[in-house]
Amino acid sequence: MEIAKTRNFAIVSQSGSGKTSLAEALLFSAKATKKLGSVDNESSHLDFEPEEVKRKITISAAFFAFKWNKHSLFLMDTPGEDNFLHETIAALRVADSCIFVADAVDPIKPQTQKIWSMISERNIPVIMFLNKLDRERARFTESIDSLKEALDIRLVPISLPIGIEEGFTGIVDLVHMKAYEFSEDGKKKPVDIPEDMADEVEEARSNLIEYAAESKEELLEKFLEGEELSSDEIISGLRQGILDGGFIPVVCGSATKNIGPSVLLELIVSFLPSPEERGEVTGTNPETGDEVIRKPSADEPFSALVFKTLTDPYAGRLSIMRVYSGTIKPDGTILNANKKEKEKYGPLFVLKGKEQENIDEAGPGAIVALAKLKYTETGDSLSDQDAPVSYPFVEFPAPVITYALKPKSRGDEEKITNALARLKEEDPTLRVTRDPETNELLLSGLGQIHIDATIDKMQRKFGVSVDLTTPKIAYRETIKVPKKGVIYRHKKQTGGAGQFAEVHFDITPLPRGEGYEFEEALVGMNVPRNFVPAVEKGIQEAMQSGPLAGYPVTDVKVRFYDGKSHEVDSSEMAFKIAAIQCFKKGVLEAKPTLLEPIVKLVVTVPEENVGDIIGDLNSRRGKVMGMEPGKGVQTVTALVPLAEVQKYVLDLNAMTAGQGTFTMEFSHYEEVPPNLIEKIIAQKKEEEGK
Numbered sequence: 001m002e003i004a005k006t007r008n009f010a011i012v013s014q015s016g017s018g019k020t021s022l023a024e025a026l027l028f029s030a031k032a033t034k035k036l037g038s039v040d041n042e043s044s045h046l047d048f049e050p051e052e053v054k055r056k057i058t059i060s061a062a063f064f065a066f067k068w069n070k071h072s073l074f075l076m077d078t079p080g081e082d083n084f085l086h087e088t089i090a091a092l093r094v095a096d097s098c099i100f101v102a103d104a105v106d107p108i109k110p111q112t113q114k115i116w117s118m119i120s121e122r123n124i125p126v127i128m129f130l131n132k133l134d135r136e137r138a139r140f141t142e143s144i145d146s147l148k149e150a151l152d153i154r155l156v157p158i159s160l161p162i163g164i165e166e167g168f169t170g171i172v173d174l175v176h177m178k179a180y181e182f183s184e185d186g187k188k189k190p191v192d193i194p195e196d197m198a199d200e201v202e203e204a205r206s207n208l209i210e211y212a213a214e215s216k217e218e219l220l221e222k223f224l225e226g227e228e229l230s231s232d233e234i235i236s237g238l239r240q241g242i243l244d245g246g247f248i249p250v251v252c253g254s255a256t257k258n259i260g261p262s263v264l265l266e267l268i269v270s271f272l273p274s275p276e277e278r279g280e281v282t283g284t285n286p287e288t289g290d291e292v293i294r295k296p297s298a299d300e301p302f303s304a305l306v307f308k309t310l311t312d313p314y315a316g317r318l319s320i321m322r323v324y325s326g327t328i329k330p331d332g333t334i335l336n337a338n339k340k341e342k343e344k345y346g347p348l349f350v351l352k353g354k355e356q357e358n359i360d361e362a363g364p365g366a367i368v369a370l371a372k373l374k375y376t377e378t379g380d381s382l383s384d385q386d387a388p389v390s391y392p393f394v395e396f397p398a399p400v401i402t403y404a405l406k407p408k409s410r411g412d413e414e415k416i417t418n419a420l421a422r423l424k425e426e427d428p429t430l431r432v433t434r435d436p437e438t439n440e441l442l443l444s445g446l447g448q449i450h451i452d453a454t455i456d457k458m459q460r461k462f463g464v465s466v467d468l469t470t471p472k473i474a475y476r477e478t479i480k481v482p483k484k485g486v487i488y489r490h491k492k493q494t495g496g497a498g499q500f501a502e503v504h505f506d507i508t509p510l511p512r513g514e515g516y517e518f519e520e521a522l523v524g525m526n527v528p529r530n531f532v533p534a535v536e537k538g539i540q541e542a543m544q545s546g547p548l549a550g551y552p553v554t555d556v557k558v559r560f561y562d563g564k565s566h567e568v569d570s571s572e573m574a575f576k577i578a579a580i581q582c583f584k585k586g587v588l589e590a591k592p593t594l595l596e597p598i599v600k601l602v603v604t605v606p607e608e609n610v611g612d613i614i615g616d617l618n619s620r621r622g623k624v625m626g627m628e629p630g631k632g633v634q635t636v637t638a639l640v641p642l643a644e645v646q647k648y649v650l651d652l653n654a655m656t657a658g659q660g661t662f663t664m665e666f667s668h669y670e671e672v673p674p675n676l677i678e679k680i681i682a683q684k685k686e687e688e689g690k
Contacts, residue, residue, distance in 0.1 A: 302326030316464030477546030538579030
């Protein structure tokens with residue numbers, strides 16, 4: 001591997017723009033695959049997981065290492081569906097550059113802005129591929145204008161389409177001023193530039209030269225003096241502008257007809273940066289906390305970042321990493337800098353879709369995999385044992401939807417837990433918890449499709465089937481008024497020793513969130529003090545199940561001020577029973593009510609959706625607490641009952657065409673409106689009846 005001839009790039013776009021189809025066409029054009037893979041006819045080399053084939057979308061980032069024109073290329077095909085954007089975030093963390101795929105029929109899709117912001121945040125050099133120019137209603141100029149306006153970017157066409165829609169047969173290369181038509185297998189043949197395109201080509205070419213000239217001082221001088229720039233100078237200027245982020249070149253084509261990908265391959269090699277050009281990277285010494293700089297050189301100590309984990313049925317767990325410095329060869333020992341553990345490893349692989357190929361070594365820029373590492377997880381850094389370095393990773397989105405899992409077969413509970421643990425290795429955005437109150441096993445994810453795909457994979461890989469249900473709400477019970485002088489006598493006389501205990505309580509409500517308070521206010525010797533712990537224990541036991549629906553009782557104070565005892569028949573057990581019954585009696589007489597969890601919801605939506613969002617939150621018994629404007633968006637903060645927003649992500653997507661995002665966190669408990677209390681109690685009794 002020559003570092004200067006290494007390119008790694010992610011292909012990104014919103015779902016439906018033809019990202020995977022373009023990746024397949026690039027591989028076929030480079031002769032890395034023998035057949036042009038297709039998502040639609042289920043022959044894709046990259047969308048090969050059964051869940052992807054079924055849904056015809058990319059769910060998991062896929063990788064393909066190949067050679068072309070004496071260069072080593074590492075392609076990363078990423079998801080565009082919102083439920084799986086964490087995969088794209090991870091790939092962009094390690095990519096040196098990317099191909100942004102836009103749809104010439106529908107260039108501004110709901111998530112276009114979100115995908116683009118992920119790229120611009122990392123200052124990654126980009127080539128844009130305007131796809132689907134063979135489709136009905138495809139538009140070249142209008143699409144570019146729409147993208148410029150929506151994304152606020154400078155776009156420079158470096159090729160023009162010959163024909164449009166069904167008549168789209170080729171492209172004009174504005175850099176070399178050549179025209180090509182393409183056969184069905186993607187082979188290009190030179191043709192004359194169509195006469196009716198002469199003016200359009202001339203104008204676009206002048207525009208291209210101007211952009212190229214402004215990127216380099218010496219070229220700008222030459223341009224301003226009226227001298228003509230050579231093709232090499234144009235390429236040099238364009239390359240510099242792309243690396244500096246000054247503009248984005250646009251290539252036109254059709255991935256499924258393989259028109260344009262062969263030209264795009266040339267541009268990837270000519271325009272996109274090598275690891276050397278992306279420059280040094282900064283990490284931290286895990287021992288000292290000092291900053292560490294690594295250059296993308298084979299002479300530096302080895303370092304890499306694991307950005308994805310795969311569970312392979314044959315090779316076991318695969319840790320996929322991007323090498324930043326040094327060289328790695330098969331069979332050795334390296335340091336996991338995050339875990340501070342040595343990792344022994346065997347063969348070194350590159351991935352070619354679902355296949356793995358053993359390689360002898362890998363250097364900076366390579367995307368490679370190691371199998372069966374003992375300690376390593378996604379986000380960990382691997383390095384030379386004598387030169388440790390830890391690289392920062394990314395923050396994944398928080399889960400937005402939760403389901404309770406119920407095994408379809410008895411005895412599968414342990415299998416489910418083990419399967420989910422394995423799936424979490426592959427997908428760190430999954431959250432698996434056990435609710436201590438309801439005892440439900442909860443699975444949280446980034447959306448409905450994310451959850452459904454996880455359940456499908458669990459069934460396929462581990463043979464475990466589950467039913468999904470909405471999680472139970474952890475309601476609470478409390479009291480609304482004080483109840484003084486609550487008395488309960490526990491007396492039981494049978495053969496042998498009897499039981500006797502009498503307790504006198506004052507029970508009063510506490511401010512919301514205070515929990516529980518016990519006050520021992522005994523005077524005199526009616527109750528020996530050694531029985532007080534038993535009384536408190538009885539109260540705490542009684543608080544676990546309230547009188548309305550059996551939910552825990554909270555926000556109450558119990559003042560134990562008097563009672564009676566018997567020198568023979570009183571015992572800790574007798575006082576505990578008396579305390580339980582006295583507490584229950586007192587709560588029933590103190591106007592018991594239900595409390596529900598309230599969450600803080602922070603919703604960010606396009607400005608035009610704000611009215612709908614506020615109206616919807618009000619209909620969910622929410623209280624809007626504030627609004628904050630942003631660039632084309634508004635952020636609304638509201639307090640809403642959890643029961644009203646358990647599947648909020650589905651409704652938000654529907655209201656905002658997938659452009660809204662939100663975070664949700666527990667805030668506090670509030671009293672349930674009286675009209676809902678009976679319904680909740682009835683529902684609880686029905687559940688217990690089952």
